[in-house]
Amino acid sequence: MKNYPKIALVASFFGLWMDSYFSHQIQIILGFLLIFSFGILHGANDLLLIKNIDDKNKAKSPIKILIYYVFVVLTGVILFYIIPQFALLLFIVVSSYHFGEQQWQHLKQDFPKIVVLTFQFLYGFIILLLLFNFHTAQVQNIIFKITSVTIPIQYFSLTLQFAIPVFITISAYIFLKEDKWKKKIFLELFFMLLFVVLFKSSSLIWGFALYFVLWHSIPSIIDQITYLNGSFSIKYFYEYCKAAGIYWFISIAGIAMIYILFREEQLFNALFFSFLAAITFPHALVIMRMFKGKVKTS
Template sequence: MLIFTGILSFGIVHGANDVILLSKNLDKPNLNTIKLILMYSLMVVLSAVFFYFFPLIALIFFVLYSSYHFGEQQWTLFEKKSEKLHSLYFGYGSLIFSLLFLFNQNYVSFIINDITGVQLLSIHFLLYFLSSLLIFLIGLFSSYKLIIEQLLIQLVLLFVLCFMFYFSDLMLSFSVFFVFWHSIPSIIEQTKYIYGKNNFESIFKYFKKAFLYWIISIIGLGLFFYVLKDDQNLLISVFFSFLAAITLPHTLVIFKIKIK
């Protein structure tokens, strides 16, 4: 329960203010908030529909764009932004996913099979890890001078993640990474972007603004959980499908903000 609480609180809240972020970044100031909400909601619905009808393709896309998003968030915490870092962002995020999958093969295979009907083997996870590691190393060496100041701390954090992934189960590993490595730093960064500073007052305003969108998301997920309450295995698959549906528009919003 504590695991889901972390994801459903900080995890969803960190994407709940996307409309506000988008309106601040907007190139078309005449587009009002209602239209933005409708556009954003439509994108979430279309993502969910795509996931329902084409689960395998949707899952692959989810892993790809989430990999870039996680890497982008991690490596821009210190305000280092450059077009040369795109391969590093993707490689790092992909490496995180591959480690998470590699150390939890049975559970991950079960979830993927439940969502897509495809059964993965150990060799698939190993190949994914090796290819991700290669992309990460290429990105690392090609942008070495740009990230030298944060390289040591990032590698230490990566080692800590590897240690945790190896000794923890899938849900705990993903939750700790998603909440503490990704969501909370993102909330702090977004608060500064919206209000120009990070203090108790601005963070309180951030959560206050996010509350309505967060409630709507929780209600929607709660309805799914209620309908599927008698099938505990399916609940996990629905949970990750829900995260995938809301991640795409959030990833696009954050990308738009960070390229400026």
């Protein structure tokens, strides 16, 4: 779907418009509904992707693949319980790269690996830092709930001030090296300005939900369906949802249990992001393998 960025752009401005009419509480509810729908769905078909990535996996039983996947998820949960500081840092690093890889997946065809990895990581990292910098007190509180460590608020802005010049330098290198990436560079910089407005105007959950769903999860679903079927269509989307249904339901049930046990907002947010991190680890690995397979066959 080549026109999807236009759809996401319109939907983002619609989200900004909704922001001015809905209370903070309504934004939180709508934000979680978005995350629980497309956000969770985009990682619910990982087992099907694993089975289709290479011939070795096709020979493995679904139960064996499920056990491996659950093992990685549980490892993430245990990390958050035993060494939450390291687990949270790992989550930020993995998520940053995962966001950047989704947006710049074809870059590896034209540039050295170290340039691509650094650029993809910085793209996602800056997006997270922009979100953090507009909601520093709330993010600081969530980090404390997870790790029992208080991050000085100025660290968020200092990290952003360091990351942006490095990102711009690599962007300039890509811009000057390959003409075909010039339009993409301008477009993504424009989108980043949109994210600045989005994060500044919205609550933490609403701003994150709009980015996570519109700019990451839905494009990822489109890529996954295209990888599995060779193209995207409503029929294939229905089949994708049908295949992912049971795993999506299990994830939602897990989140619902967390909410029932821990209803206090900041504590729930902390546990929710910890849960999101645990399922992000294996998902990011699966998508990385998927993109690697796409490059080999392209």
